[in-house]
Amino acid sequence: MRAGDVDRDRVAAVLADALATGHLDPEEHASRLEAAYAARTLAELHPLTLDLPVSASELQPVEPPSARPVTALFSKVRRGGQWPVPPTSVARARWGKLVIDLRQAVFTRREVVIEADALCGLIEIILPPHVRVYDEGGAFFAKRVLPLGAVDETPTDGPTIRITGRALLGQVRVRRPRAASGAGGHAWREWR
Structure with a gap:
């Protein structure tokens, strides 16, 4: 079946x-x-x-993980490690920096949505190598950066992340580490 x-x-x-x-x-x-x-x-x-x-x-239906907003207000906040990614997340940076590191996160759904709202702040999302990402958000006097090959070069059988929300006088930046270069260092891929 x-x-x-x-x-x-x-x-x-x-x-x-x-x-x-x-x-x-x-x-x-x-x-x-x-x-x-x-x-x-x-x-x-x-x-x-x-x-x-x-x-x-x-198997029974499982309660989704908490979807409480993560907010950086005049500060730097980092979310990382092994944490369950809810189906829908809200990330807010208000005159601060918010880093969401998904490299060790546990995806409980095939597709997740991250609403990234940056007001005079920076939201940085670090991706694992096996996910696809689509940026569907907007910007006004701001910048949104998606990694090179975010859709074309990633496998189709992994999770998908859709990034929505707005950047106003701020930045939403999505990065993906690539294979280690040299003596164990990481290089970053980014589309500008």
Whole structure:
């Protein structure tokens, strides 16, 4: 039987819980999550959670993670590490800098929306290599920067991030680290 996005999202939620409780390490989680988004049938999804506390046959709809706004007001705020990304997030920078680092974040849905509102501030979103990103926001006396190849060069089976919102006298910048260069340093790709 064919798997739908709802089925993949439920498996992704179980995998996120397993990562958060220590049943999976980050590498195993990333591998299984990639397989979940690539699965075309329920039979492909079932083994991904079979050895976890909740099996694929017992999956129930999962409460979405908290979608409270993250705000930097006259300050610098950084959100990073292993945290579940809600289906919809609100990020606000008001005369400050807000950094949202998604490189280790746990995507519980195939598509997430980040409403990025920058008023005389900077919102920087750091992407993992396996996601697609679309910028659907606006700018007025401001700048919005999307990484080079944000859509064309990324795999189609990973999560998708849609960035909405407005930049007013501020900046919304999306970056993606690329393969390490030289002695373990990271280089950045950016479209200007």
